[in-house]
Amino acid sequence: MTTLKEMLALVRSRLAGAGVEDPMAEARILVGGLLDLGRTDLITRGEDRVAPEDEVRIFHATDRRVAGEPPYRILGRRGFHGIELRLSRDTLEPRPDTEVLVDLVLDLVSERRNELLEILDLGTGTGAICLALLANLPLAQGTGTDLAQGALDTAKDNAALNGLSDRFGTTRSNWFEAVSGLYDVIVSNPPYIRSDIVPTLDREVREHDPLLALDGGTDGLDAYRVIARDAGRFLNPSGLVAVETGYDQKATVRAVFESAGFQEVAARADLAGHDRAQVFRAVC
Numbered sequence: 001m002t003t004l005k006e007m008l009a010l011v012r013s014r015l016a017g018a019g020v021e022d023p024m025a026e027a028r029i030l031v032g033g034l035l036d037l038g039r040t041d042l043i044t045r046g047e048d049r050v051a052p053e054d055e056v057r058i059f060h061a062t063d064r065r066v067a068g069e070p071p072y073r074i075l076g077r078r079g080f081h082g083i084e085l086r087l088s089r090d091t092l093e094p095r096p097d098t099e100v101l102v103d104l105v106l107d108l109v110s111e112r113r114n115e116l117l118e119i120l121d122l123g124t125g126t127g128a129i130c131l132a133l134l135a136n137l138p139l140a141q142g143t144g145t146d147l148a149q150g151a152l153d154t155a156k157d158n159a160a161l162n163g164l165s166d167r168f169g170t171t172r173s174n175w176f177e178a179v180s181g182l183y184d185v186i187v188s189n190p191p192y193i194r195s196d197i198v199p200t201l202d203r204e205v206r207e208h209d210p211l212l213a214l215d216g217g218t219d220g221l222d223a224y225r226v227i228a229r230d231a232g233r234f235l236n237p238s239g240l241v242a243v244e245t246g247y248d249q250k251a252t253v254r255a256v257f258e259s260a261g262f263q264e265v266a267a268r269a270d271l272a273g274h275d276r277a278q279v280f281r282a283v284c
Contacts, residue, residue, distance in 0.1 A: 002055060005046035007031055011062050018066040026071050030061050033075040070204040081132035083162045090150030092213045094128035097270045098189055101244045101277040102132045104268045105185060108240060108279060112184075114139055120234065121145065122175060122188040122227065125213060127155030127168065129187050134164050143183075145173040148212060175223070176230045184236050189244040190223030192216040220246060224253050228260035232282050240265070240279050247274035254278065 002010070008027050015023035032042055034057055035050075050058070061074050072078040072093055077086050080094040081102050087093055109117065117140040121130035124144030134142050142164075144155045152170040159168040171178050193214050198206060205214070216222055224243065231241045241262065245253045254264050262280035270276040 001049040001052065003046060004031070004035075004037075004042065004048045004050055007050050007055070007058060008042065008046075011058065014062050014066060020065070026065065029071045030065065030074065031058055033071075033077075034058055034061060068203045068207060070208055073208050080126075080128045081135075083128075083131055083135055083158075085126045085128055085131070085158050086154060086161065087126060088150055088154040090146075090148040090210055091125040091154050092189070092209050094126055097272075097274075097276055098128060098244055099132070100268050100270045101187065101189065101242060102129055102136075104266055104277045104279060105133060105187060105240070105242045106136055108242075108266060109137070109185065113137055115184075116141070117184040118182065118236070119143070120179065120183040120186045122186065123147075123190055123213065123223075124155050124170070125151050125189070127158045129189060131155075131158055131162055131164055131168065133185070133187070134167050135162065140167065142168045143171060143179075143181075144168065145171045145175070145179060147172070147174050148210070151210075175226045176234060179234060181234065182236045183234055183239060185240050185242065186227070186231050186234065187242045188223070188227060190216065190227065192220045192223065192244075192246045192249060194218065194220040219252075220249065221252060221256055224256045228257045228262060228280075232261060235282060238281065240281055242277065242279040244277055245275060247276070250275040250278065 008031055011027040012023045015026055020026055028042055064074050081099045119130055119133055119140055119142040121144045124146050127144050130142040130144050134140050146152050159165045173179055191214050193216050195215050198215050257280045261283050263283050265281050266279040268277045
C-alpha cells in the first residue's frame with residue numbers, strides 16, 4: 001500500500017503535469033479533504049498507509065481535477081468564515097473574498113450583537129453570508145432568498161449542518177418579488193460580471209459555477225439597480241444594505257445606490273487590495 005507521503009507526491013505530480021498553479025496546495029486539499037485529515041496530520045502521519053479503497057477515491061478525484069473541476073467542487077464542501085458549507089450545482093462556491101463582506105457587516109452591527117436583528121440574504125446560494133452572520137450574532141434571525149430551488153435546498157442543509165436551522169428560513173424569490181417584512185440588514189453577493197466577460201472566465205468558474213449567479217447584464221449592474229430600487233421598502237429605520245462588488249465597480253455601484261436615495265457608510269477591500277464590499281443606508 002502507498003504511504004500518505006507517497007500519495008501526496010503522486011497527486012502533486014499529476015496536478016503539476018496538468019498545469020495546476022499550486023499543485024502541492026491542491027494535493028493537500030484533495031487528499032486531506034477525502035481522508036478528513038488536516039495539514040498537520042498530512043505532515044505528521046506521512047508514513048501511514050492509505051487504504052486501497054481510499055487510493056481509488058483519491059485517484060478518481062485527481063482525474064476530475066486534471067479535467068478542470070475545482071477541488072472544493074470535487075469534495076462537495078468548503079469552509080467559509082468558520083463554518084462548513086456543502087456545495088451544489090445550483091450554488092456559487094463561496095470564496096474568501098466574500099468573507100470581507102461578512103466582516104464589514106459584523107463590524108457595523110457590533111454594538112447590536114445581542115439584539116433580535118432580522119437579516120435578509122438576496123441570492124443566498126449556499127447560505128454562506130447569512131449563515132456566517134448568524135453564527136456570530138446569537139439572537140439574529142435570517143432569511144435567504146434565491147430563484148433556484150436547488151440553492152435553497154442547499155442553504156437549508158447548510159443551516160442544519162451548522163446548527164442554525166432554528167434561526168434561518170428560505171423563500172423562493174426573484175430578488176424582492178416574494179419578500180415581505182422589514183429587515184435590519186439586507187445582504188447580497190449578486191451576479192456582477194458583464195455578460196460579454198462571462199465566456200472569458202477561467203474554466204473552473206464558467207463550467208462549474210451557475211450562470212445565474214455570474215451574469216450581471218450588459219454592464220454588470222442589473223442586480224444592483226434592482227436592489228437599490230426596492231430595498232428601502234424592506235428596511236427598518238437605520239437599516240443597512242451590504243453588497244459584494246467587482247474590483248472595478250465601487251464608484252458605479254455607489255452611483256446606483258445614491259441615485260436611489262442611499263448613501264455609502266462603509267467600504268472595504270479584500271486581502272489583495274481590490275474593492276470588494278460596500279454598505280449603504282437610506283438617506284432620511
